[in-house]
Amino acid sequence: MPSPASPALVIGSIGIDRVATPFAEADQLLGGAASYAAIAASYFAPTRLVGVVGADFPVAFMRRYKKHGLDLAGLQIEPHGKTFYWSGKYREHFEGRDTLEIRLNVFEKFSPTLPAAYRDTPFVMLGAIQPALQHHVLDQLPGGNRRPFVLADTFDLWIHTTKAELLRLLRRIDLFVINEDESLLLTGERNLVLAGRALRKMGPRIVVIKKGAHGSLLFHPEGYFAMSAYPVTKFVDPTGAGDSYAGALIGCLAAANRADFATMKKAVAYATAVSSLTVESFSVNRLSNAGRATIDRRYRELVAMTKL
Numbered sequence: 001m002p003s004p005a006s007p008a009l010v011i012g013s014i015g016i017d018r019v020a021t022p023f024a025e026a027d028q029l030l031g032g033a034a035s036y037a038a039i040a041a042s043y044f045a046p047t048r049l050v051g052v053v054g055a056d057f058p059v060a061f062m063r064r065y066k067k068h069g070l071d072l073a074g075l076q077i078e079p080h081g082k083t084f085y086w087s088g089k090y091r092e093h094f095e096g097r098d099t100l101e102i103r104l105n106v107f108e109k110f111s112p113t114l115p116a117a118y119r120d121t122p123f124v125m126l127g128a129i130q131p132a133l134q135h136h137v138l139d140q141l142p143g144g145n146r147r148p149f150v151l152a153d154t155f156d157l158w159i160h161t162t163k164a165e166l167l168r169l170l171r172r173i174d175l176f177v178i179n180e181d182e183s184l185l186l187t188g189e190r191n192l193v194l195a196g197r198a199l200r201k202m203g204p205r206i207v208v209i210k211k212g213a214h215g216s217l218l219f220h221p222e223g224y225f226a227m228s229a230y231p232v233t234k235f236v237d238p239t240g241a242g243d244s245y246a247g248a249l250i251g252c253l254a255a256a257n258r259a260d261f262a263t264m265k266k267a268v269a270y271a272t273a274v275s276s277l278t279v280e281s282f283s284v285n286r287l288s289n290a291g292r293a294t295i296d297r298r299y300r301e302l303v304a305m306t307k308l
Contacts, residue, residue, distance in 0.1 A: 005045035005255040007071075009148075010038040010247060011112050011137050012127020014051040014075075015084040016058075018100075019239055019282055022092050026237075029283035030061045031086060033127035033153070036240035037247030039284050040274045041125070042068040043292050044251030048118050050074035050137075052110045054082040064288060073115045081106035094238060114140045123254035124148045125246060126173070128155040131165035138172050149259055151175040151250050152204075153243070156182050170203035174259065177246045179210045192217060193224075206264060208249070210242055218268050222261035227268045228306060230276035230298055237282045241275040244287055248274035269306075273298035 017031030034051045041047045048071040055078070065072060084107035087100040112133060119140060126134040134152060141148055150173040158166050159182060166186075170176060176199060180192055189195040192209055196219035199207045207219040211229075218225040252267035253259050273295050280286040 006122045006257050007046040007048060008041045008044075008123045008125065008250045008254040009048045009050065009074075009114075009118055009121035010034050010041060010125045010127065010250070011050040011074075012037060012125075012129055012153075012243070013084055013107060014053050014057075015086050015107070016056075017085075017239065017283065018087040019237055020089040020100075021094070021237055022090060024236070024282075026282040027087075028058070030058075030064060031239065031283065032084065033129075033240070033243040035061075035065075036243035036278065036284060036287065037125055037127060037250070038065070038070055039068050039288055040244040040247030040271075040278075041251030041254070042070060043274070043295055044248065044270070045123070045254035047071065047251065048074060048121060050112050050114060050118070052076040052078060052084075052106050054106045055079050057083045064284065068288065074112075074118055076106075076110075076113075078106040083107075088239070090238070094235070112137050120146065120148075122148050122257070123250050124150045125250040126150065126152040127243065127246075128153040128158070131158055131162050131169050134169055135165065135172075138169075149174050149253065151177060151246060151253075153177045153246050154182060156185060159186050167202060170199070173204050175206040175208065175249070175253075176204040177208045177210065177242075177249065179212070179242060183209045196224075206259065208268065210245060212238070212241075216245075216268060216272065218264055220261045220264055225261075225265050225268065227265075227272055227302070230272055230302060232276050232279055234280045236280055236286075238279050239282075240284065240287075241278045244278040244284075245271040245275040269302045270295065270299050272302055 012034030014032035017029040018027035082105040085103040187198040248271040
């Protein structure tokens, strides 16, 4: 019998979004990195969520979390505040996006405090919140032999504005997930393979560079691995695809309770399958409704596609 999955902990933003694409638009959407990541992780391991929302957070969104069995003891609900709000518009052919409006609301003063029961969680994902907040979370986690495996994501704004804190963070984590533009910006390299190697020298044992529609690259002490993207034919909204990718990664590692090269390659393939679902609808709708059987089928298709 395989051992039961270890729990995973996801910390990050939770929001209400409005998104416009070249083909459609939608509002009152469940958003935020933690929403996408926690739902993705829940397909593989028991998942704990830490974030903050206001009194306006819809009951339907809470039901969505509960549908996936998320442990919400770490979800702060501010009764006199409003939830973080983001509105964005994608450009023609999805070549970049513009932020139209941000209201930080309760997220402005968010200081993640982990419930005592969460502090021994063996696999932790730090969403792309400010590096100072990521450090704050790490300071609440145990060290030594009880130290958890930590994945961290980032955002180009933090590279521009808080680079020193971000570089210090890299020395405290195990897995760094970053997109291709951010990897080149942070390292000063012009080649993704060199960027991946440079990032590993900055601290994390393992690095994954996301290339969007062109797949992802894994840099591990035991080797290098390239994964193609899943061939999506229904592209609706890429918002949250990277967050669901990272959430699936931490969920897969928690399920296996290890992060060796073979497990990481499998996790990358599963993360690719999960993120391919995210882009097929606005918000988390397709990701949430697809089910584990659909994810497994896409994983098998990716394995077949990449096998010589």
